[in-house]
Amino acid sequence: MDRLISLDLAKMSVRELNQLLHHDLPAQGAGARIDILNPNGMHNIAVGLDVPVEVDIRGHAGYFIAGMNKQARVTVHGNVGWSVAENIMSGSVRVKGCASECAAASGRGGLVVIEQDASSRCGISMKGCDIVVRGSVGHMSAFMAQAGTLIVCGDAGAGLGDSLYEAVIYVRGTIHGLGADAREEPMAMEDHARVAGLLARAGYPDDTAGFKRVASARSLYHWHADAGQEY
């Protein structure tokens, strides 16, 4: 059984907390479970971790939670503000409540799970991470997303997948408008397997029927002098 370390943000600063997670914790070796109390909407909690630990943030948290995460498995027992798990590299970040804008922005690897809704720009510029949103996502989600998978079990707001590269989006609910160069494509067997696998990893062993695939039409990949430049 891993050691349980309880850290209270009512008694220490976020900087002290993060320094402890960055330096003291890896130096001590072996596994640990970290409980972070009284996050009270503070920003930058558990940013830049690079240790295989379990971190539980007990309450609502602010911006950039678990940004640049490597290896760690971070769970927020509440809502988060902007840019949770931005630039995630590996490991996982799970939000039990809702996430505000730009969840998992630019994420390169790892898994991000939002158990309720994520607002606008979810997965913006994602570069290889996987995102599962149990609820709905807001407008301009997966804008310029380059690689990885965004799964939305609820609805998607307007402008979904605008200027999409090679990331793929799966939506079960209503899509309130696709962005430039994003298009709906038929679900192949591989798509169902991909969705099922990712949902299972996120802890939702659902039937994949009803999911729609959205991917890039690749018409923006090359500049066309004759296209009138009206996107």
Added chain:
Amino acid sequence: MCGIVGFLARQEPLRKSLGEFIVPMLTCMGERGPDSAGLAVFSGPPADGLRRYSFYARDREFDWLTFVAEFTADTDANAEIEAVESHAILTSVADPATVHTWLSGRDLPVHLLSAGRTIDVYKDEGHPRDIARRYSFTALVGTHAVGHTRMATESAVSPAHAHPFTAGEDFCLVHNGSLSNPYSIRRRLEKKGVRFETDNDTEAACRFLEWRMREGDSLEQALELGFEELDGFYTLLMATSDKLVLVRDAFACKPAVVAETDQYVAISSEYRALAHLPGVKDARIFEPVPEQIYSWTA
């Protein structure tokens, strides 16, 4: 960046502590806006026929007693004044036109911040924490309040450029964001006789909405038109004598979060300004969606 806060007390006991709720929120949002701040507080209407006028004087030693004596002598209207340093609230039967005419005819270093039956407005330069202390915001009572912490990006740092902006009576607005067409709105309104006091973009939004309300629109109808006419980024929090109203533009890149309980409605740019409110853990907490009008009645 700027910070906005709002608090509406749904039950009588909380109204007595309105200042105690709003001050930690305002101070917390000082991190988003440390250069100036303002607060509008709405209390129940004063005795019949009386109006309230908030003034700001550049000079902290300004002689408010002479000010009110001259006002009374010149206008024949009874008036009382409550002053703290740069700020004073004048209570009088005089109507806004009388006050405006009197003030504009004199060369006083005094700026009229608000007019109405229920609104008091405070604005000053400096950190919100210091401004709150200077004017004893914690002692304020009322039904609802709207505050702003400013990090100026497009016009000067001055008390006049700080928010809330007001127009007409019992209406104020705070803004996080930036408008890209304030001058075209202003030119259109000036042709209709609307007068501006600053070159601040938010003043254009405030006067535009108040002009629509004078033309017969409800605030909600004015905002529907505002979605068409106001170009730029904005989270706008507005208050009238009995309402708090919140909107975000279509891009919704300026934040807002709402916590609602049976006791209160609290609004802020960031949740951390709400985290210490009583019962917030069981509150309905949500982020307003783009171009939807949220309205709460006091």
